[in-house]
Structure formats: C-alpha cells, structure tokens
Amino acid sequence: MPPPPPPRELLAVVEAALLGPSPPSPAQRVELLHAVRDAAPAFRALLSYPGPKASDRTQVEAKEVRLPDMPPITLDDTDVQTALKLSDELNLNEIECVRLLVDANREWVLYGREPLEIYRLAAGLWYMERRDLITSLYILLRSVVLDQGLDADLMYEIQNQMEALFIEGLGQRIITLVKELNREESTGVGQPSSEHYVLDFRGALVERRAIVSRERLSLSHCLALSALIKLMSPREVKDVFSLLKDCAAEVNENSSVELQITYGVLFSLVVTFVSDALSTSHEKPSLSSSDSSFRRDFHELVMRSDNNLTIEGFVGVVRLAWAVHLMLTQDRSSARDTLTSSSRDVTDIWACLEIICRQNSFQFLQERIMQTAAYKNDDEDIVYMYTGYMHKLMMCFLSHPTSRDK
Structure with a gap:
C-alpha cells in the first residue's frame, strides 16, 4: 500500500x-477516491505520531540524521536544541522533529532567524499538518451527511470508505482525542513550562491552547456527523456521555469555542438516539433493545443528578x-418482548419525563444552547444539522401520547 498523502496534498484533492464551483471531473473523482483510500491509515491513527526514542535522540545529538529518501543531514547546535525542544514539548519523535525543521526551512528559510522563532515556525507547521488532516475528514463526512447536490455514486463510494473507518474504531479515537487534547500535557495543550505560542502560515503569533x-x-463536529455514518456502539455512547459531562464541567460562558465543543458532543448523542429510533424496524432492533445491559446501565447513568447545574x-x-x-422504540419492542419488559x-x-419537567430541561435547551451566540455562530452546516435534529426530537416528543399525557 502506498504511504498516506501529505495532509496538505490530501486537503487540496478533497477541496x-x-x-x-462545478462537479468534479472524472479525473478528480478517481484522484479523490485514491487519496481517501491511501489516507485511511492516517485517519485510523488520527493525530497519533511516533513518540520520543532514546536511539533517535542519540542520533540527533550526534548532529547527523538520515531522513527517508534524503542524503544525511548535518545539524548545528541550534538545530539539535530546537529538535529536542520540539520533541519534549510536543511528545514527538526526534527524527520527526528534524523533518519538521527541514520542511519549515523549505517553507520560510530559517537561516538567520532566532532559535525561538525557528521553534515556533516548526511547531506551527506541525499544527497546520494536523489541521489539514482533520479538515479533510470533516469535509468528507459533511459531503456524505449533508445533501450538497454531489454525485450519488461518488457519495456512495465515500460513505463506504468512511463507514469502514468508523467500524475500525475511528469514532473511539475521536472521542479519546476530544478528551485528551484538553490536558496540560505535551500531547495536549502543553505543560505549563512549555512554549505557549507558535507561528501560523501567515507568520502570526497564535496561542497553542x-x-x-x-x-x-x-x-x-466530526463526531456529530459520524453519528449519521455509523450508529455508535453502546461503549461509545457511554464514553460520549462521560465526555459530555467533562466538557460541561469546564464550560466558560465567555468562551464560544468551549461551548461549541460541548454542543458537538451533546448533539452526537441527540442525533444518535433520534436517528436510531426513527430507523428502527422489526428487522433492525434499536440500540437500547439490542443490548439489555446497555439499556439498563445507560438509563441509570442518565438518571443520576449532578450538583453542577451546567x-x-x-x-x-x-x-x-x-x-x-x-418512547419511539417501546411500541415496537412491546410487540416482541415480554410484558415485564x-x-x-x-x-x-415516566421517570425520565418527571425529572425533565421538574427541572424544565426545555428552558435550558432554549436559553443556554439554541439562543446563545456560540450556537448561532458555529459552523453553518453543523448548526443546520443540529437544528434539524432538534426539530425532529421535539416533533417526536410533542406528538407522542405519553408526553402529551405528561
């Protein structure tokens, strides 16, 4: 299998x-499908990079490094110090850090620059590569989930490739990343002693956090979109629920981005429950009826109250x-399950409805989510999907006899 395309090249092909402005040409279609297939390993191991290695550190300290398909590279003291600083603060392999310096020099010419500027340019380049990979995944998921008038056969091919990635665990990887990237560690926002700023492609100073x-x-956003690509597993639903509580605990009302992250996690669950219930049939059991232990465990989780009001x-x-x-699955399941079930x-x-009405969850939904500037200013396509599924949720709720009785 050929190596994954560089993130910048992948994004260019996807875009x-x-x-x-016009439908993709036959050549662009072929190039896109090949690029997505070749990028599958990078998507499966999303934002996972080789870590520091003692033998590679020794090689860098010896000031001569071999990169794939390149002659030996001689390093000076500044190169060594910068590469090791990148490795320590980004939790990256030392040879990979030398590759970053080589690529940064190709982009901007590092000769004569201060060591801190060189570090910031190389770190910024690494974050640009990460951004390009995530953006490519987002565009692919959005193209499948939202009807944007693209060719049906092409969308079918992309959907199959995306679905395969999520079957292989990409959803769990995204859940883990949303959780772990927020930590003050080298794999997250950085330790307190780490350099707090990098330089972006415009040369602007940007905070790493x-x-x-x-x-x-x-x-x-990718997590929310993926709920319509492949149904979450019971484990993923529990993990996303736990992640939602973590995100909500750290929400700052003055930080739109933190709120929007929490909304994305929340709506991945809303979309999962609504779409699963609406697509359930006698042949296809629902998430709750196919795994009785999950149904029991999750109900217990969701019924627990928390002292934190947010x-x-x-x-x-x-x-x-x-x-x-x-409610939507109860009528179908009662036809084939026991009376006790x-x-x-x-x-x-009824237990759910009791606490929902007592706490007026509708007011929270309206005032703290859908009417906020953070919600309205989020990605337009994402807000369209959120609003559409919230409309479906409320229509199902209001039209059901049980909720009307309540």
Missing part, C-alpha cells in the same frame, strides 16, 4: 473535488433524547 481548542471543535442542564437534554428514544420501558419513560 478540489468536493468544494469546487487556542489551536488545540479549534482542533477539538473540529473533532466534535452539567445537569446538558444531561437534562440527553435525558430528553433518551426518553424520546425509549414493556412495563419497565413505561416506568423508565
């Missing part, structure tokens, strides 16, 4: 085929989506 927050936001507000919206899911469903639905 040319899917965001161009802000870049990582934008990565997490894009990943939360966390409790977001959990209340999940309760609403869970209650609607149970059906009675349990009704009991759980």
Whole structure:
C-alpha cells in the first residue's frame, strides 16, 4: 500500500473535488477516491505520531540524521536544541522533529532567524499538518451527511470508505482525542513550562491552547456527523456521555469555542438516539433493545443528578433524547418482548419525563444552547444539522401520547 498523502496534498484533492464551483471531473473523482483510500491509515491513527526514542535522540545529538529518501543531514547546535525542544514539548519523535525543521526551512528559510522563532515556525507547521488532516475528514463526512447536490455514486463510494473507518474504531479515537487534547500535557495543550505560542502560515503569533481548542471543535463536529455514518456502539455512547459531562464541567460562558465543543458532543448523542429510533424496524432492533445491559446501565447513568447545574442542564437534554428514544422504540419492542419488559420501558419513560419537567430541561435547551451566540455562530452546516435534529426530537416528543399525557 502506498504511504498516506501529505495532509496538505490530501486537503487540496478533497477541496478540489468536493468544494469546487462545478462537479468534479472524472479525473478528480478517481484522484479523490485514491487519496481517501491511501489516507485511511492516517485517519485510523488520527493525530497519533511516533513518540520520543532514546536511539533517535542519540542520533540527533550526534548532529547527523538520515531522513527517508534524503542524503544525511548535518545539524548545528541550534538545530539539535530546537529538535529536542520540539520533541519534549510536543511528545514527538526526534527524527520527526528534524523533518519538521527541514520542511519549515523549505517553507520560510530559517537561516538567520532566532532559535525561538525557528521553534515556533516548526511547531506551527506541525499544527497546520494536523489541521489539514482533520479538515479533510470533516469535509468528507459533511459531503456524505449533508445533501450538497454531489454525485450519488461518488457519495456512495465515500460513505463506504468512511463507514469502514468508523467500524475500525475511528469514532473511539475521536472521542479519546476530544478528551485528551484538553490536558496540560505535551500531547495536549502543553505543560505549563512549555512554549505557549507558535507561528501560523501567515507568520502570526497564535496561542497553542487556542489551536488545540479549534482542533477539538473540529473533532466534535466530526463526531456529530459520524453519528449519521455509523450508529455508535453502546461503549461509545457511554464514553460520549462521560465526555459530555467533562466538557460541561469546564464550560466558560465567555468562551464560544468551549461551548461549541460541548454542543458537538451533546448533539452526537441527540442525533444518535433520534436517528436510531426513527430507523428502527422489526428487522433492525434499536440500540437500547439490542443490548439489555446497555439499556439498563445507560438509563441509570442518565438518571443520576449532578450538583453542577451546567452539567445537569446538558444531561437534562440527553435525558430528553433518551426518553424520546425509549418512547419511539417501546411500541415496537412491546410487540416482541415480554410484558415485564414493556412495563419497565413505561416506568423508565415516566421517570425520565418527571425529572425533565421538574427541572424544565426545555428552558435550558432554549436559553443556554439554541439562543446563545456560540450556537448561532458555529459552523453553518453543523448548526443546520443540529437544528434539524432538534426539530425532529421535539416533533417526536410533542406528538407522542405519553408526553402529551405528561
């Protein structure tokens, strides 16, 4: 298998085929499908890079490094110090850091620059590569999920490739990244002693924490879109619910990006429960009815109250989506399950509705989510999807006899 295309090249191919002013040409279609197939390993191991290695560190300290398909590279003291600083602060392999310096020199010419500027340019280049890879994934998912008038056969091919990635664990990888990138570690926003700024492609100074927050936001968008590519597994639903509570605990009302990340995580659950319930048939059991232990465990999780009012507000919206899911699937499941199971469903639905109404989760949904500037100023296509599924959720809720009785 050929190596994955460089992130910049991948993004250029994806944008040319899917965001161009006219439908992609036959050559662009072929190039796109080949690029997506070749990029599969990079997507599967999303933002996972070789870590530091003692033998590679020794090679860098010896001031001569061999990169693939290149003659030996001689380093000076500044090169060595910068490469090792990049390795320590970004948790990157030392040889990979030399590659970053070579690429940064090709982009901007590093001769005569101060060591800190060189570090910031190389680190900024690395973050640009990460951004290009995430953006490519986002455009691919969006093209499949949202009807943008693209060729149906092409979308079918892309959907198959995307679905295969999520079957192989890409969803779990995204969940992990949204959680772990927020940590004050070298693999996240950086340790307190690390350099806080990098230089972007325009030469502008940008805070590393802000870049990582934008990565997490894009990943939360990918997570929400992926709910319509492949149904989350029970484990993924539990992990996303836990992630939502973590995100809600750290929400700063003055930080739009942090709010938008939390919205992305929340709506990945809303979309999962609503789309699963609406697509369930006698032949295709729902998420809750196909795994009885998950149904029991998740109901217990979602019914637990939290002392943090923000966390409790977001959990209340999940309760609403869970209650609607149970209501829509209860009639179908009662036809094939025992009377005891059906009675349990009704009991759980009423328990959900009781706490939803008592806490007025609808007010939180309206005032703290859908009417906020953070919601309205999020990505236009994403807001379109969020609003569409919230409309479906409320229509299902209001039209069901159980909720009307309540």
